[in-house]
Amino acid sequence: MQLLKQRIREEGVVKKGNVLKVDSFLNHRIDTQLLDAIGEEFYRLFADAGVTKIVTIEASGIGVAVMAARYFGVPVVFAKKAKTAQLDDEFYSARIHSFTHNNDYTAIISRKYLSAEDTVLVIDDFLANGEATRGLLTILDDAGAKLAGVGIVIEKGFQGGGDKLRAEGIRVESLALIDSMDWETGEIVFRE
Numbered sequence: 509m510q511l512l513k514q515r516i517r518e519e520g521v522v523k524k525g526n527v528l529k530v531d532s533f534l535n536h537r538i539d540t541q542l543l544d545a546i547g548e549e550f551y552r553l554f555a556d557a558g559v560t561k562i563v564t565i566e567a568s569g570i571g572v573a574v575m576a577a578r579y580f581g582v583p584v585v586f587a588k589k590a591k592t593a594q595l596d597d598e599f600y601s602a603r604i605h606s607f608t609h610n611n612d613y614t615a616i617i618s619r620k621y622l623s624a625e626d627t628v629l630v631i632d633d634f635l636a637n638g639e640a641t642r643g644l645l646t647i648l649d650d651a652g653a654k655l656a657g658v659g660i661v662i663e664k665g666f667q668g669g670g671d672k673l674r675a676e677g678i679r680v681e682s683l684a685l686i687d688s689m690d691w692e693t694g695e696i697v698f699r700e
């Protein structure tokens with residue numbers, strides 16, 4: 509998606525440790541017009557996939573998921589990062605390791621909001637190692653829900669998570685796929 513790549517080039521800041529800061533339009537201040545265009549693009553890509561629900565994970569995935577859901581006309585369910593008190597059999601849950609933050613957390617979704625009747629599009633803002641996505645896929649499996657695919661705003665291709673999912677036959681569509689980035693020069697190379 510050219511508009512998105514242009515914004516990343518103009519406003520993205522490459523930090524040490526392979527982190528791309530996009531706080532000016534995605535992760536802190538949200539550019540609603542850009543997010544609307546992103547939502548429309550996800551709809552273009554997955555319009556024929558029979559999506560009944562969009563699933564994401566708090567916090568930054570929610571804005572993107574909601575914008576896309578308006579085009580699909582379906583609800584969004586976001587996985588919550590659990591407090592232990594919430595962990596009971598009312599919830600599907602998955603343990604997720606974050607390499608970026610070097611911590612583990614449990615993602616939960618209420619059994620009320622996901623079922624075997626659902627065809628799910630998983631949406632998130634970033635895909636790096638793919639752990640968050642895998643956690644959500646475990647939850648979908650537990651619920652017996654069908655997976656339409658995975659829609660990602662920015663994939664850091666060099667961390668390999670997306671290509672592993674693709675190799676397993678999962679449809680992963682990333683609107684900006686970064687092959688390399690250099691915090692010293694600020695250079696960002698996109699996969700075409």
Ligand code: G4P
Binds near residue numbers: 605609
């Ligand atoms: P993975 O799920 O693909 O394995 O990625 P990882 O655990 O490494 O990333 C975890 C968190 O860090 C996610 O947010 C993800 O959106 C974010 N993240 C990963 N790489 C980058 C990056 O280069 N830039 C930015 N801005 N974020 C990145 P989270 O912890 O779930 O937090 P939230 O922001 O959604 O609340």
